[in-house]
Amino acid sequence: MHIQIDEISKQFGTTAALTPVSLSIPSGALVALLGPSGSGKTTLLRILGGLEFPSSGRVRFDGQDATNLTVQQRRAGFVFQSYALFRHMTVFDNIAYGLTARPRASRPQKAEIARRVTKLLELIQLPDIGGRFPSQLSGGQRQRVALARALAIEPRMLLLDEPFGALDAKVRKELRQGLRDIHDETGLTTIFVTHDQDEAMELADLVVVMSMGRIEQIGKPADIRARPATAFVREFIGA
Amino acid sequence: MSDIAPIRFRSATEETPLARWALIGIAFAGLAVLVFAPLIAVFAEALVQGAWAAVKSLGNRDALSAIKLTLIITAIAVPLNAAFGIAAAWFITKFDFRGKAFLITLIDLPFSVSPVVAGLCIVLMFGSNSLLGGWLVAQGYHIVFALPGIVLATMFVTFPFVARELIPVMIEQGRAEEEAALTLGASGWRTFWTVTIPNIRWALLYGVLLCNARAMGEFGAVAVVSGKIRGQTATMPITIEMLYNEYLSVAAFSMAAVLALLALVTLLLKTLLEIRHADQLSAQRRH
Ligand SMILES: Nc1ncnc2c1ncn2[C@@H]1O[C@H](COP(=O)(O)OP(=O)(O)OP(=O)(O)O)[C@@H](O)[C@H]1O
Ligand SMILES: [Mg+2]
Numbered sequence: 001m002h003i004q005i006d007e008i009s010k011q012f013g014t015t016a017a018l019t020p021v022s023l024s025i026p027s028g029a030l031v032a033l034l035g036p037s038g039s040g041k042t043t044l045l046r047i048l049g050g051l052e053f054p055s056s057g058r059v060r061f062d063g064q065d066a067t068n069l070t071v072q073q074r075r076a077g078f079v080f081q082s083y084a085l086f087r088h089m090t091v092f093d094n095i096a097y098g099l100t101a102r103p104r105a106s107r108p109q110k111a112e113i114a115r116r117v118t119k120l121l122e123l124i125q126l127p128d129i130g131g132r133f134p135s136q137l138s139g140g141q142r143q144r145v146a147l148a149r150a151l152a153i154e155p156r157m158l159l160l161d162e163p164f165g166a167l168d169a170k171v172r173k174e175l176r177q178g179l180r181d182i183h184d185e186t187g188l189t190t191i192f193v194t195h196d197q198d199e200a201m202e203l204a205d206l207v208v209v210m211s212m213g214r215i216e217q218i219g220k221p222a223d224i225r226a227r228p229a230t231a232f233v234r235e236f237i238g239a
Numbered sequence: 240m241s242d243i244a245p246i247r248f249r250s251a252t253e254e255t256p257l258a259r260w261a262l263i264g265i266a267f268a269g270l271a272v273l274v275f276a277p278l279i280a281v282f283a284e285a286l287v288q289g290a291w292a293a294v295k296s297l298g299n300r301d302a303l304s305a306i307k308l309t310l311i312i313t314a315i316a317v318p319l320n321a322a323f324g325i326a327a328a329w330f331i332t333k334f335d336f337r338g339k340a341f342l343i344t345l346i347d348l349p350f351s352v353s354p355v356v357a358g359l360c361i362v363l364m365f366g367s368n369s370l371l372g373g374w375l376v377a378q379g380y381h382i383v384f385a386l387p388g389i390v391l392a393t394m395f396v397t398f399p400f401v402a403r404e405l406i407p408v409m410i411e412q413g414r415a416e417e418e419a420a421l422t423l424g425a426s427g428w429r430t431f432w433t434v435t436i437p438n439i440r441w442a443l444l445y446g447v448l449l450c451n452a453r454a455m456g457e458f459g460a461v462a463v464v465s466g467k468i469r470g471q472t473a474t475m476p477i478t479i480e481m482l483y484n485e486y487l488s489v490a491a492f493s494m495a496a497v498l499a500l501l502a503l504v505t506l507l508l509k510t511l512l513e514i515r516h517a518d519q520l521s522a523q524r525r526h
Contacts, residue, residue: 051418071421078422084415088437098423101433153423 001062001156001189002027003048008057010043010213017043018213020057025206027062030183031191032200035210036236041193042081042161044210048191049159050074061156077150077188079160083142085134091145092117092130098153120148123182140171147182158183160192164199176203197237201225209233281499284492296490297497301470305478306497311386312474313454316393320454321447324401329435331402332409333417346402349395357395358463361388384466389474392460397450404446408439448509452502 003025010018018040025031033041046052048059050071058067066074086094095117099108108116121127124144134142143163150158163179164172180203183190194200200207201221209216209224209232217229228234254262285293296302327346331339349357365372365382375382382388416438420430436443458476465472473481475498482491 049422051422071418072424072426074422075424076422078419080415080419082415084419086416086419086434086437097420097425097433101420101423101425101429149419149423 003157003189003191004060004063005044005048006058006060008044008047008054008059010040010047010052011055016213018047018054021210021213021215023208023215023218025189025191027189028187029189029205030180030203031189031206031208032204033191033193033208033210034195034197034200034236035216036195038212039210040213041195041210045159045161045191045193048074048157049076049078051078075153075156077153077155077158079143079146079150079158079163081161081165083134083146085142085146085149087134089133090130091121091126091132091134091137094134094145095120095130095149095152097149116152120152123151123185124148124178139167140175143167143175144178147179151182151186155188158186158188158190158192160190162193162195164194164196172199179203209236211236278499281492281495284488285496287492288489292489293493293496296487296493301473302478302490302494304470305473305475305494308386308389308473309455309475309498312390312393313451315390316397316454317447317451320394320397320450321401321443323398324405324446324450325439325443327402328405328409328439331406333414343406346399349398354392354396354457354459355463358392358460361391361395361460361464365391383464384468384472386472388464389461389472392464393454393457396457396460397453400450400453401443401446404442404449405439408442412438444509444512448505451505455498455501 003023005021005023005025007020007022008018009016009020021040021044033044035041043052047054050069050073054067058065060066061074085091086097089097096113099113099116102108117130118127121130124147126141126144129137129141129145134145137145143166147160147163160179164175167175176199179190179192192203201224204221206218207221207224208218211232217224217233219227219229224233225237228237253259297306327342331342362383363369365375365388367373367376367383372382380387382391416434417430420434421427425433456476457474458480461474462477462480465474465477467473467477467481469478469481475494479491479494479498482494
């Protein structure tokens with residue numbers, strides 16, 4: 001799905017989290033929002049997911065105005081920074097949640113739900129953990145379960161807030177490849193937030209560098225490396 | 240060769256066996272004197288003239304009316320306070336607004352105000368001499384010296400229990416899981432029942448049990464608003480006091496024993512639930 005962000009701004013009281021930003025994300029792209037802490041990455045992602053509403057500007061999905069769509073109507077697969085798995089449910093029930101929450105008319109049969117959850121567990125290469133609780137998983141496993149849960153609703157896009165933030169370097173590398181594979185397999189437009197420039201450069205088709213609520217540069221990783229548009233980008237990439 | 244004494248390791252926070260037994264002993268002695276002894280005394284007093292006298296004293300019309308009234312009041316006040324408590328805790332923890340600290344203080348107010356004062360406030364507001372009370376009486380609604388007043392007084396006194404239990408738990412859990420449910424397509428209502436409530440259920444249960452125990456036992460505020468009409472507005476605690484003042488010791492202590500038993504049943508229920516769900520409980524706590 002093609003995502004278009006038109007002059008979106010966001011005020012929290014007197015702080016401007018986003019000064020008007022515009023961005024066009026082609027269908028099927030894997031995009032990194034890269035920037036230092038407080039630059040507005042999470043805010044932009046939450047606005048796309050419908051968890052936050054912009055103070056001004058419009059969001060378009062495939063050319064259609066989506067600014068006023070509710071969070072449920074957006075059908076965005078959202079992976080939270082701390083994963084936000086439902087702690088009182090098993091991994092199976094976590095992944096099945098989006099399917100069982102559907103209105104009765106469009107809700108799949110129990111057997112069909114079980115089949116899809118099993119398939120997703122295989123996709124994240126954790127076929128045997130359906131019966132466990134989130135507290136019984138490692139950080140990397142939790143992250144993959146969160147991804148499977150988001151994929152279960154057959155989302156129109158994937159939004160991930162620092163998906164690898166809380167993990168050690170080795171696991172990060174593995175999961176990076178895992179995300180790339182899942183993106184290539186599903187073809188979903190995917191946006192992930194990171195403040196790790198290696199991660200952004202290595203994984204993304206398109207990198208959006210942000211600072212202080214503004215977009216500093218949009219480009220392919222190689223272009224940003226070769227031709228930083230502003231002093232900020234040069235310094236941030238150089239670091 | 241001499242015997243080699245077995246080496247014993249003790250962790251840094253562990254006390255010597257002597258100190259440990261001494262501490263456990265003190266704790267039990269304290270419990271025995273402050274909790275068990277009075278409890279046993281109540282039952283002993285009730286049974287002084289035999290079980291039959293105790294049962295008979297509970298069988299008369301006024302005693303039965305008191306028990307029924309207390310159960311009715313609890314059945315109204317506790318669910319309402321649970322609902323208000325959930326709403327208040329939810330509102331306070333999930334939204335940012337001005338005057339939040341003030342609202343939290345307000346929730347604690349019933350703890351710091353004497354129940355008698357609370358009862359007087361209700362009489363002042365709803366008594367037939369007040370504007371509101373006078374109008375209500377003219378319409379045929381009696382608040383003071385009637386069931387609604389007693390329920391109001393009980394609710395005021397027990398209001399903080401549920402909210403107080405829930406607020407820290409809900410602050411700790413944050414909004415992330417609820418937001419996750421919403422992004423997965425669940426409605427706000429469904430999110431509330433499948434994510435919010437299950438996450439707070441133990442704190443809620445605990446708050447409700449405390450609220451319940453206090454609602455059954457409330458004396459001061461109810462004494463003021465009820466008018467202590469025997470067989471009509473006298474609750475169990477009120478009846479116990481009246482019987483005791485009339486030197487009807489067996490009757491007074493029999494009813495006290497029933498009140499104590501009701502409290503013990505609630506405690507037992509809580510313990511049973513905890514044992515039954517122990518695995519799940521510990522699994523969630525480690526999260
Ligand atoms: N709910 C909120 N209320 C008030 N201010 C907020 C809120 N959310 C974000 N902000 C402010 O908006 C700005 C951008 O925050 P945002 O969370 O989008 O940054 P970020 O780029 O995701 O940072 P990080 O890398 O630390 O997660 C910050 O100055 C932050 O303090
Ligand atoms: Mg962030």
